[in-house]
Amino acid sequence: MKIKLITPDPFNAEAWTDVLRVEPAFDVTPIVCALRDVKVIFNGSRPDLVLVETATPQDFEALEALANAHPEIDYVLVGNELSPEFLLRAMRAGVREVLPSPAAPEAVLAALRRQLRKRAPATVLPATHHAEVLALVSCKGGSGATFIAANLAHLLAAGGQRQVALIDMNLQFGDAALFVSSQTPVSNVADVARNINRLDADLLRSSMTEVAPGLWVLAAPDDPAQATDVTPQHVRQIVELAREMFDFVIIDVGRSLSSVTLQALDLADRVYAVLQLTLPFIRDGKRLRNVFRSLDYPAHKIQWIVNRYQKGSQFTIDDLKKTLAINQVITLPNHYEAVAASVNQxxxxxRIAPNSTIARSLRELAENIAPPPLGQARTGWLSGLFHGAPQ
Structure with a gap:
């Protein structure tokens, strides 16, 4: 991949060029100059990608002009302006990724390697392939459903041995990507919806962020107003295409029920309803159970997760089973320190607390969904995770 590197900082030019040249697929040509002052960018053959550091509004305007003139080229931007408005403007200009300034050489290398992978034709699995779609819905705000969805997706990816999509359908206030990565997505569900007529495997893959090997996130919009750009038909097209491209599709549905989120629940093979053992959660869990029944969902489609479970609570697992008229409940333990460290970082x-009780319980849940890939051992105490016989 031919790369043109443009920066006014000689130190960055040297450091970035040195680290990029460790990748045999990269052919790097540095230009030490502000983009607005560059007279000739393409001297001979055009690059596949332009890595540019911007410091002023004039630099960004020059980048917009360049991208408009050469939309066939990919652009990665390093800058100190990361507001939602700026990121949206960058995305519309054709920028594939934005890195905060100052950018470490290793971060630049990782970003360009992601672009290299995206340039490879996206793989659509054989027609016989049918990925399992798992939706997580919160019975009440603050249940921890997003934490579970993001961490479950990470575990199912198994370090790149599987391909997993995490789709954030909490369209107004979703932040699933933040639970597994500090990367800033440059595209989201609403952007894909606005380009639905061009939707194919390449567009969907390029709209997602690979936050870990095998784990791709399609983020929720930064602007809550953009939620109205997404329709149930958009959701169907996105999820059905993702089924063909990935081994698992995890959907974080959020708390609110709408035509859009109900479409996501309809498409799911399994729905995990997340609650806690307190009266408000149990009451809303009963309401959600009634919704599932009105939608004629079979009992085996719905799984109930009690998050932050502690023995000795005022309400017991048996109380919950009786109230919801269910036979099986999954419990995830309360481990505040490990969860707080994970979320804050x-x-x-x-990765941050592999021996914690919550990490072990999540591993067991992932292993119950899909056996570990060859070479990985089961954790071996599944009996403690599930309470009751299968429905």
Missing amino acids: GVPVE
């Missing part, structure tokens, strides 16, 4: 709990 944007790192999966499996």
Whole structure:
């Protein structure tokens, strides 16, 4: 891949060029100059990608003009302006990724390697392939459903041995990407919806962010107003295409029920309803159960997760089963320190506290959904995770 590197900083030019040249697929040509002052960018053959550091509004205007003139080229931007308005403007200009300034050479290398992978034709699996779609819905705000969805997706990806999509359908206030990565997505569900007539595997893949090997996130919009750009038909097209491209599709549905989120629930093979053992959660869980029944969902489609479970609570698992008229409940333990560290750092709990009770329970849940890939051993205490016989 031919790369043109443009920066006014000689130190960055040297450091970035040195680190990029460790990748055999990269052919790097540095230009030490502000983009607005560059007279000749393409001297001979055109690059596949332009990495540019912007410092002024004039630099960004020059980038917009360049991208409009050469839309066939990919652009990665390093800058200190990361407001939602700026990121949206960058995306519309054709920028594939934005890195905060100052950018470490290793971060630049990782970003360009992601672009290299995206330039490879996206793979659509054989027609016989049917990925399992799992939707997580919160019975009440603050249940921890997003934490579970993001960490479950990370575990199912198994370090790149599987391909997993995490789709954030909490369209107004979704932040699933932040639970597993500090990367800033440059595209989201609403952007895909606005380009639905061009939707194919390449467009969907390029709209997603690979936050870990095998784990691709399609983020929710930054602007809550953009939620209205997404319709149930958009959701169907996105999810059905993702089924063909990935081994698992995890959907974070959020709390609100609408025609859009109900479409996501309809498409799911399994729905995990997340609640806690307190009266408000149990009451809303009963309401949600009634919704599922009105939608004629079979009992085996719905799984109930009690998050932050502690023995000795005022309400017991048996109380919950009786109230909801269900036979099986999944419990995830309360481990505040590990979860808080994971959420605050944007790192999966499996990486930050692998021996914690919550990490072990999430591993067991993932293993119940899909056996570990060859070479990975089961954790071996599944009996403690599930309460009751299968429905």
